[in-house]
Amino acid sequence: MLAVLLLTGCIANGGPTQATSSAPPVSVQEAPASNAPLETTQASTKIPVYWIGRSKEDVYLYREFRDISGDGNPVTTALRIMMADKPLDHDFFTPWQDPGSLATSISGKNVITVDISRDAFNSNLDAGMAQRAVQQLVYTATAAASSSGLINSGQQIQVVILVDGHTDFMAFGQVRLGQPMARDASLVAPLWIIDPQEDTSLPAGAVKFNGRSTDSSKPVSWQILRDNGNGEKASLLTGQTKATGEPGQFGVFSFSATLKPGKYELRVSQVQDSGQADTSTMDTRLFSVG
Known part of the structure; x- marks a missing residue:
């Protein structure tokens, strides 16, 4: 999962809240x-x-x-x-x-x-x-x-x-x-998952995944992990796909996988020129199949 940036009471109504971590300045x-x-x-x-x-x-x-x-x-x-x-x-x-x-x-x-x-x-x-x-x-x-x-x-x-x-x-x-x-x-994030949304329950069988990338020239590496029931996840399927659109421009990507009932996590990352997944661009999504 993405590392969560912790905020103290960031949603609460009332007094000021304090961010416990900083972000790089931008203009x-x-x-x-x-x-x-x-x-x-x-x-x-x-x-x-x-x-x-x-x-x-x-x-x-x-x-x-x-x-x-x-x-x-x-x-x-x-x-x-x-x-x-x-x-x-x-x-x-x-x-x-x-x-x-x-x-x-x-x-x-x-x-x-x-x-x-x-x-x-x-x-x-x-x-x-x-x-x-x-x-x-x-x-x-x-x-x-x-x-x-x-x-x-x-x-x-x-x-x-x-x-x-x-x-x-x-x-x-x-x-x-x-x-x-x-x-x-x-x-804006280098890429993110559009479907499924977090904690969605999907029917068993062919599941379609959709996402968006800021750079269509970079392949998208994906991995599906299955929850084994004791708090651990094991890699089930991996692959690569490409986003539609002109190289260097925003685009969307999609792929499908056949899944049995269970709890899953999807991870996607842009692929570097070296062929390795760039984990700094990773987005994740938890979902279940019934």
Whole structure:
């Protein structure tokens, strides 16, 4: 499993929380250019939400799709999930707190404005983690708008974050808000598993796995381990696959395996030029087959 970055009370409402581990500093992007592609339109009952997770020494953004009901504003809904709920994958977390107020709007120039109350920032983060938290919001807002068809995914989109209606707030005491921000492509995970989601139960037989990679030129190494019932896992199947798309660009990958009833773990990693799996890019997923 991905090594979990521990937070003390990171989901609790109330006083500030303290991150027990740091993340490398990055520059928060304010320029309009971004090479992190937007999500395409999805089924209306699913909404993309980004979380933070650690892979070896790096800290990345990872995406999950969450079930939603009703016809509320999808951007507001996704951000509320990101701040108030826990991720499905136990390896991920959010440093945000459930805000007392949250509102979003989209201008005709593909700019999303997010206005949140300052209680959403009640966590003590270092600069690197604060920058990732802000980008977590930028990714989630733009993903929800794009996947729900509110904006054209082929166009540039930016996010302006206001706090209680004002600009120049220092997010987590580290990142100045109020200017248009685009996605920072360097912060998204090198690859992640899309299906199955964490703790999903699947029918026995042919199981299809789907994922996403930031670099289609790199093969994807996969391994399926089976839980032997006493807390240990044994490698059952291994293989490699390739992501669709132009070399060096984002792409999706898929493969299938025939599995009997039991509990399993899937591990995927990008393959280095040497032919070895790069474990620093690993994503994992627990699931069961009935």
